[in-house]
Amino acid sequence: MSNPSILILPGDGIGPEVMAEVKKVISWYGAKRDVQFDVSEDLVGGSAYDAHGTPLHDDTMAKAQEVDAVLLGAVGGPKYDALDFSVKPERGLLRLRKEMDLYSNLRPAQCFDALADFSSLKKDVVAGLDIMIVRELTSGIYFGEPRGIIEEGNERVGINTQRYTESEIDRVARSAFELAMRRGKKLCSMEKANVMESGILWREVVTEVGKDYPEVELSHMYADAGAMQLCRWPKQFDVIVTDNLFGDLLSDAAAMLTGSLGMLPSASLGAPMANGRPKALYEPVHGSAPDIAGQGKANPIACILSFAMSLRYSFDMGAEADRLEAAVEKVLADGVRTADLLGEEGVTPVTTSEMGDAIVSAL
Amino acid sequence: MSNPSILILPGDGIGPEVMAEVKKVISWYGAKRDVQFDVSEDLVGGSAYDAHGTPLHDDTMAKAQEVDAVLLGAVGGPKYDALDFSVKPERGLLRLRKEMDLYSNLRPAQCFDALADFSSLKKDVVAGLDIMIVRELTSGIYFGEPRGIIEEGNERVGINTQRYTESEIDRVARSAFELAMRRGKKLCSMEKANVMESGILWREVVTEVGKDYPEVELSHMYADAGAMQLCRWPKQFDVIVTDNLFGDLLSDAAAMLTGSLGMLPSASLGAPMANGRPKALYEPVHGSAPDIAGQGKANPIACILSFAMSLRYSFDMGAEADRLEAAVEKVLADGVRTADLLGEEGVTPVTTSEMGDAIVSAL
Ligand SMILES: CC(C)[C@H](C(=O)O)[C@@H](O)C(=O)O
Ligand SMILES: CC(C)[C@H](C(=O)O)[C@@H](O)C(=O)O
Numbered sequence: 241m242s243n244p245s246i247l248i249l250p251g252d253g254i255g256p257e258v259m260a261e262v263k264k265v266i267s268w269y270g271a272k273r274d275v276q277f278d279v280s281e282d283l284v285g286g287s288a289y290d291a292h293g294t295p296l297h298d299d300t301m302a303k304a305q306e307v308d309a310v311l312l313g314a315v316g317g318p319k320y321d322a323l324d325f326s327v328k329p330e331r332g333l334l335r336l337r338k339e340m341d342l343y344s345n346l347r348p349a350q351c352f353d354a355l356a357d358f359s360s361l362k363k364d365v366v367a368g369l370d371i372m373i374v375r376e377l378t379s380g381i382y383f384g385e386p387r388g389i390i391e392e393g394n395e396r397v398g399i400n401t402q403r404y405t406e407s408e409i410d411r412v413a414r415s416a417f418e419l420a421m422r423r424g425k426k427l428c429s430m431e432k433a434n435v436m437e438s439g440i441l442w443r444e445v446v447t448e449v450g451k452d453y454p455e456v457e458l459s460h461m462y463a464d465a466g467a468m469q470l471c472r473w474p475k476q477f478d479v480i481v482t483d484n485l486f487g488d489l490l491s492d493a494a495a496m497l498t499g500s501l502g503m504l505p506s507a508s509l510g511a512p513m514a515n516g517r518p519k520a521l522y523e524p525v526h527g528s529a530p531d532i533a534g535q536g537k538a539n540p541i542a543c544i545l546s547f548a549m550s551l552r553y554s555f556d557m558g559a560e561a562d563r564l565e566a567a568v569e570k571v572l573a574d575g576v577r578t579a580d581l582l583g584e585e586g587v588t589p590v591t592t593s594e595m596g597d598a599i600v601s602a603l
Numbered sequence: 604m605s606n607p608s609i610l611i612l613p614g615d616g617i618g619p620e621v622m623a624e625v626k627k628v629i630s631w632y633g634a635k636r637d638v639q640f641d642v643s644e645d646l647v648g649g650s651a652y653d654a655h656g657t658p659l660h661d662d663t664m665a666k667a668q669e670v671d672a673v674l675l676g677a678v679g680g681p682k683y684d685a686l687d688f689s690v691k692p693e694r695g696l697l698r699l700r701k702e703m704d705l706y707s708n709l710r711p712a713q714c715f716d717a718l719a720d721f722s723s724l725k726k727d728v729v730a731g732l733d734i735m736i737v738r739e740l741t742s743g744i745y746f747g748e749p750r751g752i753i754e755e756g757n758e759r760v761g762i763n764t765q766r767y768t769e770s771e772i773d774r775v776a777r778s779a780f781e782l783a784m785r786r787g788k789k790l791c792s793m794e795k796a797n798v799m800e801s802g803i804l805w806r807e808v809v810t811e812v813g814k815d816y817p818e819v820e821l822s823h824m825y826a827d828a829g830a831m832q833l834c835r836w837p838k839q840f841d842v843i844v845t846d847n848l849f850g851d852l853l854s855d856a857a858a859m860l861t862g863s864l865g866m867l868p869s870a871s872l873g874a875p876m877a878n879g880r881p882k883a884l885y886e887p888v889h890g891s892a893p894d895i896a897g898q899g900k901a902n903p904i905a906c907i908l909s910f911a912m913s914l915r916y917s918f919d920m921g922a923e924a925d926r927l928e929a930a931v932e933k934v935l936a937d938g939v940r941t942a943d944l945l946g947e948e949g950v951t952p953v954t955t956s957e958m959g960d961a962i963v964s965a966l
Contacts, residue, residue: 325800362725382799384762389803395770397767397768397769397804398765398766398804399801402763404760434679434693435693436763437688437752438761438763440761441759463851467855468856468858471859488795489853490830492831495831
């Protein structure tokens with residue numbers, strides 16, 4: 241059998257810097273654990289636009305369809321703000337999600353013990369927090385038609401469409417129930433069924449899928465109440481499943497609450513390929529942070545933990561993922577901090593590269 | 604000139620209980636300050652459904668159109684969960700908002716000094732917090748067509764439409780700029796212009812309106828980043844303007860962050876009527892809390908402060924509004940607490956009615 245293949249798309253801003261540290265980790269696995277990957281690299285986002293006039297070249301799209309996993313850094317930056325909607329850096333990422341059909345976006349919101357003080361929340365509210373938000377990623381208002389800005393009477397109208405089919409809801413709900421089975425067996429589904437018919441269908445289908453998972457305790461919450469409850473007492477949740485747009489806001493809020501934003505990875509999974517592995521893209525939750533790009537200040541941990549998620553979800557190497565996660569925890573426990581994690585007195589920040597080296601040493 | 608008129612719609616759950624305390628306050632103004640209101644009362648939500656088979660009777664709708672201000676308690680409850688979408692309690696509230704054309708929903712997120720400890724956020728993050736979220740309330744995905752659940756192929760599809768016209772954005776933006784002028788002169792507009800065309804139009808129109816308010820410092824933020832920043836450091840904001848759906852989530856999150864949820868009022872304002880007063884509806888941000896309804900445990904302060912907002916925004920009685928708000932602060936400073944505000948040792952909770960009496964005494 242050939243080596244598992246990975247396509248690296250560093251993207252924009254701090255993307256290339258954090259990805260350089262992931263490459264060190266991948267090399268370590270090759271040299272020390274004899275886990276070999278076929279790694280290729282390409283452009284996405286603003287950097288692809290600069291090179292090709294499009295945020296994702298068709299050749300890159302084709303490569304992404306063939307590999308076992310895509311690792312993405314981040315896209316976007318003020319340099320591209322004035323670009324037309326259709327070629328904005330984000331469109332590259334959205335095209336990958338849509339054409340690879342990555343319908344299940346796993347966003348852990350986890351509070352690292354060593355970092356609980358960074359949260360704006362009280363320590364007892366976040367210490368030990370470990371929840372998982374499953375966000376639908378290929379449908380809803382992100383992709384629904386009709387969309388656009390049209391003329392009507394003598395003014396313009398901006399239009400987007402939320403559309404969910406039963407099967408789209410069914411498959412993401414199933415992935416969330418499966419996850420809940422491997423975790424705390426509690427699933428909370430969030431929508432606005434009191435206001436939106438798409439939310440009514442969402443609730444019905446999730447309830448129906450729930451019958452196949454009698455062991456999982458299923459609850460439903462309106463998304464506004466969900467936003468409140470995440471802020472009040474996030475530990476009441478185990479797994480949350482929600483649509484693309486609500487998932488965008490709720491997972492970002494949850495990530496910020498942990499105080500560990502620069503630390504949080506994500507996995508976007510699709511249907512199994514011929515080799516049994518799911519289509520998959522892994523990326524940190526943080527953005528391209530153009531303000532600190534190129535200064536060696538970025539925290540590579542979210543990107544490294546995204547690679548750890550690929551070991552777990554794409555390559556069935558749960559033990560190796562545990563090893564990498566433990567190395568990260570050890571480095572943090574040792575007090576190694578990038579600039580975003582400062583706050584304690586007398587700690588000097590390490591660079592992006594030094595953080596990567598520390599994690600490789602800890603491995 | 605005839606007395607200003609108020610239509611009271613207590614609604615469901617704790618609505619009638621908290622509204623009873625507002626009536627005491629209204630009586631006090633009549634007796635002690637000779638401020639007379641013509642008060643009438645009617646049904647909305649589940650209680651209207653029970654009486655008439657509809658969550659808002661046409662006669663009630665007509666009355667609401669005629670009065671100077673509507674005061675609403677809360678709608679909804681598990682008793683009505685199984686009702687058809689078209690007659691759910693929420694539809695009564697949504698019909699009022701839509702037919703009165705109450706496009707500008709003002710939701711203060713304010714942290715009461717005496718209650719800063721109730722927040723899940725660290726005290727320095729919330730103490731003194733005082734921001735205002737202006738939510739568009741009559742358009743967007745709440746009301747856009749087409750909507751519904753349709754059959755397509757052999758499955759069902761749930762559809763909702765986000766639709767914003769330039770004039771809809773213009774008028775709510777103007778109301779937000781006006782507010783910013785009377786406050787800290789900072790306005791942050793939130794949308795997802797990186798993903799939604801309706802967000803692009805939103806950003807363009809808000810920017811255009813901003814030219815008429817050169818003194819206001821205008822910024823734009825993606826709504827997911829906005830959710831993060833509200834959780835991280837809410838004091839960076841003064842006024843926030845956003846659409847109906849984002850406003851629903853963001854204002855609820857912000858309200859919860861203050862730790863003063865049972866305390867927060869809201870105003871929903873429309874265009875000026877013939878007498879110069881805006882169409883207006885005032886309601887607490889909290890819901891109908893069916894779990895504690897009828898037990899004398901509910902906190903009437905949010906509803907009383909909603910009446911204070913009516914004094915300010917409908918009746919041009921800013922000084923009387925200040926007086927009522929000061930009375931609430933005094934009662935809190937004196938340590939009077941309803942059950943939702945407990946936490947300190949040795950404090951015995953007062954009932955809904957006792958809290959109302961305490962506020963009237965403080966007036
Ligand atoms: C970059 C942007 C298109 C994206 C989204 O809105 O989905 C981001 O916010 C995310 O959550 O991954
Ligand atoms: C009750 C419900 C229809 C309403 C909304 O979604 O607008 C509520 O959540 C609110 O924020 O006022």
